[in-house]
Amino acid sequence: MDWLDRTAKLRQWSRSGTRAPHKPLLFLYALGRFRQDADGELQYSAVEEDLKRLLTEYGPPNRTTPAYPFHHLASDGVWEVRTDRGPGSPGSGVRELRAAGAAGRLAPELRAALLREPSLLGRMARVLLDLHFPPSLHGELCEAVGLEPELELEFGPAGAERLSAVRRQRDRRMRELVLTAYEYQCAFCGYDGRIGAVPVGLEAAHVRWWAFGGPDDVDNGLCLCSLHHKLFDKGVLGIGDGHRVLVSQHFVGRSPAAREHVIALAGRSLIGPQPGARPVAATHLDWHTRQVFHGSPRPATAA
Structure with missing residues (x-):
């Protein structure tokens, strides 16, 4: 068997x-x-x-x-x-x-x-x-x-x-294409760390998960730092109307770090992509909001 x-x-x-x-x-x-x-x-x-x-x-x-x-x-x-x-x-x-x-x-x-x-x-x-x-x-x-x-x-x-009939092959070019589109900085916080010429702590995140038919395309990707990638996939963070960052009301963080790096993102506009690169498609954003993002979003944080 x-x-x-x-x-x-x-x-x-x-x-x-x-x-x-x-x-x-x-x-x-x-x-x-x-x-x-x-x-x-x-x-x-x-x-x-x-x-x-x-x-x-x-x-x-x-x-x-x-x-x-x-x-x-x-x-x-x-x-x-x-x-x-x-x-x-x-x-x-x-x-x-x-x-x-x-x-x-x-x-x-x-x-x-x-x-x-x-x-x-x-x-x-x-x-x-x-x-x-x-x-x-x-x-x-x-x-x-x-x-x-x-x-x-x-x-x-x-x-x-x-x-082979049930496991698609990933496109290995996606990471480089997405990171280039977002100019090697996190779309949520702007982090752009490098060691020499090599970016560190930056990842290409699928908005609609690859496991659920999400394509390896730039318009289904975000360049995110490791922290925000994990929070995005756990439903703590999302993207709403106008490509603004959503932060779940279910997230609780009392430390200055949690407030600065997560809660303060509520309502911010995404950083990138650069002109000429395709932004995240609405159909993928809608899937993530319905299938991954948890609860209701927090109100936008005052500047």
């Missing part, structure tokens, strides 16, 4: 680029727990809070529940659920799962495959990360679910060919 292919093709609810990472997050969590205890089960009532935190931090802005993936992931053949009454899930409702003492774990065939081939776990996790989350979040997400932050993925020629 091709577990990488099955991992890449998890069935998910989808409409107009809507993010639905519920199953991938549960799957990553289950792989992390398997790595710690290959024989253990995940009692829904015991892991519900962990899964809620993952969905809150890495899921879409709209409210959601971990009961949905706990029940539905079994349909993909990688997960099984049992209750006090025997095999099978009682349903996708929180009360049903709690009342029935529902517990889940990776499917028996998958557990056997992971024990035979330990490196398979890291390759499956990498597929989930690549297909559902931006690179800026991979390390911390691995740590959150109990996986190694640096996972090796060695498909080999045959494996790469099997997954």
Whole structure:
């Protein structure tokens, strides 16, 4: 059985680029727990809070529940659920799962495959990360679910060919094109650090995530410093009308550094791109606002 292919093709609810990472997050969590205890089960009532935190931090802005993936992931053949009454899930409702003492774990065939081939776990996790989350979040997400932050993925020629239908190739030129368009300075704060001629701490951020159909084009990119790239991908920062910076009201920072480097950005105009370069397309900005930015924006900060 091709577990990488099955991992890449998890069935998910989808409409107009809507993010639905519920199953991938549960799957990553289950792989992390398997790595710690290959024989253990995940009692829904015991892991519900962990899964809620993952969905809150890495899921879409709209409210959601971990009961949905706990029940539905079994349909993909990688997960099984049992209750006090025997095999099978009682349903996708929180009360049903709690009342029935529902517990889940990776499917028996998958557990056997992971024990035979330990490196398979890291390759499956990498597929989930690549297909559902931006690179800026991979390390911390691995740590959150109990996986190694640096996972090796060695498909080999045959494996790469099997997954070619679902894994697009990135355009390696995008970083240079975006940084040039924004004249090697952060579009939010203007940071432009270098060591000699080499820029440091500057990254090309996708506005609409590559994992969700975002193209490797200048009009889907921003040059951002490492801090603001991470905050942009976590939904703390966004871009509103007139290409002005949005800062989520959910963000709390009392230190002078937090006020200066984050809160004070509210309402500022983006820096760049230079004349002749394409600004971020409205369709990508709309996707980020709906699918990534959390909550309502703070009012503009007085100059």
